[in-house]
Amino acid sequence: MQSKTMANPYNPYGDDKVIAACSIFGMMDTSGRRFSGADVTRAIANMHDRGNGLGGGFGVYGIYPEHADKYALHIMFEDSLTRRDVEAFLRDSFHIAYAEEVPTRPARGIVNPPVVWRYFVSLNDRRPGDLTEDDLVVQKIMQINTTFSAACVFSSGKNMGVFKGVGYPEDISAFFRLDEYEGYLWTAHGRFPTNTKGWWGGAHPFSILDWTVVHNGEISSYGINRRYLEMFGYHCTMHTDTEVVAYAVDLLLRRHNLPMEIAAKVFAPPLWSRIDRLEEGSAERALLTTLRQVYSSLLLNGPFTVIIAHEGEMIGLTDRIRLRPLIAGTKGDVLYLSSEEAAIRLICPDLEQAWSPMGGEPIVGRLKTDKQRKTAPAKEWAVV
Amino acid sequence: MDNATDLINRSGSTVEIDATGVYYRDLNTVLRNVCSGDVERIELRNVCGQRYIGTDLGRQVNIDIHGTPGNDLGAFMDGPRITVRGNAQDGCGNTMNEGQIVVHGHAGDITGFAMRGGKIFIRDNVGYRVGIHMKQYLSKVPWLVIGGTAQDFLGEYMAGGLLVVLGLNLKEGESHKANFIGTGMHAGVMYIRGSVAKEQLGKEVGAVELEEQDRRILGDLVGEFASHFGYDAGHILAGKFTKLVPLSLRPYGRLYAY
Numbered sequence: 001m002q003s004k005t006m007a008n009p010y011n012p013y014g015d016d017k018v019i020a021a022c023s024i025f026g027m028m029d030t031s032g033r034r035f036s037g038a039d040v041t042r043a044i045a046n047m048h049d050r051g052n053g054l055g056g057g058f059g060v061y062g063i064y065p066e067h068a069d070k071y072a073l074h075i076m077f078e079d080s081l082t083r084r085d086v087e088a089f090l091r092d093s094f095h096i097a098y099a100e101e102v103p104t105r106p107a108r109g110i111v112n113p114p115v116v117w118r119y120f121v122s123l124n125d126r127r128p129g130d131l132t133e134d135d136l137v138v139q140k141i142m143q144i145n146t147t148f149s150a151a152c153v154f155s156s157g158k159n160m161g162v163f164k165g166v167g168y169p170e171d172i173s174a175f176f177r178l179d180e181y182e183g184y185l186w187t188a189h190g191r192f193p194t195n196t197k198g199w200w201g202g203a204h205p206f207s208i209l210d211w212t213v214v215h216n217g218e219i220s221s222y223g224i225n226r227r228y229l230e231m232f233g234y235h236c237t238m239h240t241d242t243e244v245v246a247y248a249v250d251l252l253l254r255r256h257n258l259p260m261e262i263a264a265k266v267f268a269p270p271l272w273s274r275i276d277r278l279e280e281g282s283a284e285r286a287l288l289t290t291l292r293q294v295y296s297s298l299l300l301n302g303p304f305t306v307i308i309a310h311e312g313e314m315i316g317l318t319d320r321i322r323l324r325p326l327i328a329g330t331k332g333d334v335l336y337l338s339s340e341e342a343a344i345r346l347i348c349p350d351l352e353q354a355w356s357p358m359g360g361e362p363i364v365g366r367l368k369t370d371k372q373r374k375t376a377p378a379k380e381w382a383v384v
Numbered sequence: 385m386d387n388a389t390d391l392i393n394r395s396g397s398t399v400e401i402d403a404t405g406v407y408y409r410d411l412n413t414v415l416r417n418v419c420s421g422d423v424e425r426i427e428l429r430n431v432c433g434q435r436y437i438g439t440d441l442g443r444q445v446n447i448d449i450h451g452t453p454g455n456d457l458g459a460f461m462d463g464p465r466i467t468v469r470g471n472a473q474d475g476c477g478n479t480m481n482e483g484q485i486v487v488h489g490h491a492g493d494i495t496g497f498a499m500r501g502g503k504i505f506i507r508d509n510v511g512y513r514v515g516i517h518m519k520q521y522l523s524k525v526p527w528l529v530i531g532g533t534a535q536d537f538l539g540e541y542m543a544g545g546l547l548v549v550l551g552l553n554l555k556e557g558e559s560h561k562a563n564f565i566g567t568g569m570h571a572g573v574m575y576i577r578g579s580v581a582k583e584q585l586g587k588e589v590g591a592v593e594l595e596e597q598d599r600r601i602l603g604d605l606v607g608e609f610a611s612h613f614g615y616d617a618g619h620i621l622a623g624k625f626t627k628l629v630p631l632s633l634r635p636y637g638r639l640y641a642y
Contacts, residue, residue: 046432327492
């Protein structure tokens with residue numbers, strides 16, 4: 001018998017068939033033009049049946065230009081007492097330039113939401129000398145997420161924000177009023193939790209500083225990845241495999257200063273049989289062998305497709321034998337990444353090209369105006 | 385569903401259906417309802433991601449799809465002839481039994497998954513694990529013909545049927561990129577036009593020369609493929625083909641023997 005509480009209120013067909021897989025979607029205007037969340041919401045809603053309403057979320061870049069130099073902390077609280085305690089901690093650790101409750105509206109299917117606030121903060125003068133600002137912010141977030149069980153910092157980058165919770169993504173979008181925000185890069189996720197329960201912090205994207213990850217699949221190497229990341233001060237508190245990808249990206253790209261193309265070879269390295277076919281003594285063979293040896297604990301095993309984003313960059317990557325789908329599309333300056341092509345065509349019927357990359361080959365979209373990259377202009381759609 | 389008649393426009397034996405925003409279950413219900421009497425042709429407009437189109441219709445009817453049909457197009461299909469004016473997603477022809485799917489574009493992963501009869505023609509490229517576990521029995525021999533190229537694990541665990549990859553969009557001297565072709569294959573035949581290196585093949589297949597009978601079979605498959613897309617069959621057949629066959633009928637027969 002179907003249990004009442006588990007019955008999906010939107011299923012008028014009276015059966016319990018589940019045809020789920022997560023849905024992921026990304027859209028970036030590489031010219032830097034900002035656009036609202038309306039189209040991305042329509043696109044992810046077109047893949048409604050890949051999720052089951054136990055998680056939806058969005059990552060948006062370029063949304064807080066008025067506070068662009070401040071870390072924007074999005075924090076969810078189960079109760080106001082916890083908020084009082086966390087705010088005392090924040091005041092002690094940061095200078096809070098501005099704070100407000102994240103505006104929401106009642107939305108279908110969104111029940112018992114936590115209270116969500118955002119704080120635009122900078123570091124106060126009591127910063128220990130040998131840590132970078134980013135390092136210290138990561139440390140403080142880890143402290144909040146491991147100390148306060150009824151609070152969760154789920155977004156912490158500059159001029160970007162994560163919005164997520166339990167519900168279908170289109171309902172989460174309505175709840176957080178995402179049609180009222182504008183960004184040049186949006187990622188979106190509809191969740192079908194496989195190994196852990198659905199809860200507000202467990203929805204995607206997972207984020208640290210301005211890195212976000214949305215994911216379809218299962219990271220079966222979670223345990224080994226998590227233990228490796230703990231050595232570098234990252235503590236997994238979200239009960240979900242995807243969290244390790246966000247921290248791994250922060251470690252490799254920000255702290256170890258590797259380019260995305262190399263990080264992709266760490267997460268989804270070519271199989272040994274493929275490396276064996278490369279010329280003996282060649283630089284490529286040496287590099288791939290070294291990466292597999294040095295970062296063997298960051299190899300992501302199991303089926304996955306992820307969209308990773310940070311300031312000015314969006315990356316689509318699948319596991320090396322592509323056990324989860326990814327399709328890319330382009331039109332003018334806009335790059336789309338999606339689990340299904342129809343979702344792209346819904347919002348861009350005159351797509352110029354659409355293709356699926358080989359497993360383990362990242363698709364990288366970069367902001368054309370990105371100052372740091374001016375000296376070495378990236379290929380427009382780098383398929384590496 | 386309510387007001388289904390608003391979506392339908394019927395003239396003679398042709399029915400036109402506007403699928404804009406219609407939920408996949410409702411669309412398939414409409415298809416089942418209209419697919420009776422003297423209806424010979426169904427034009428589906430503005431399709432965008434609806435799954436399982438063509439399933440459970442149980443009779444011969446021509447379905448023209450404009451837009452992007454969703455996953456498992458023609459799943460378990462038994463008779464209809466589908467033409468897609470656009471691209472197909474993953475799982476196209478999943479366990480299809482009879483009928484035909486012609487895609488004027490590309491198709492996604494596991495195209496022809498467990499197909500047991502009927503024909504699929506894809507004009508451009510296909511994704512991973514295409515033709516996985518195709519099968520055949522007596523007179524039921526499924527055809528899967530791909531005009532472009534395929535990604536890894538082509539014909540994985542293939543248990544029957546005919547799978548052809550033509551590589552028409554490969555440049556001069558460019559070879560197919562797929563690895564692990566025919567991994568676990570134990571019956572059926574693959575024909576690949578264009579170059580494929582030995583290390584791209586799975587352990588369970590071998591490449592052999594084509595015989596006279598193969599040329600006849602290929603002539604039929606390529607002839608039909610070319611007629612759908614307006615290509616010159618003779619030109620295609622003049623290319624170099626490799627025939628891939630399984631080395632063993634039971635590649636894993638001893639895997640659990642102890």
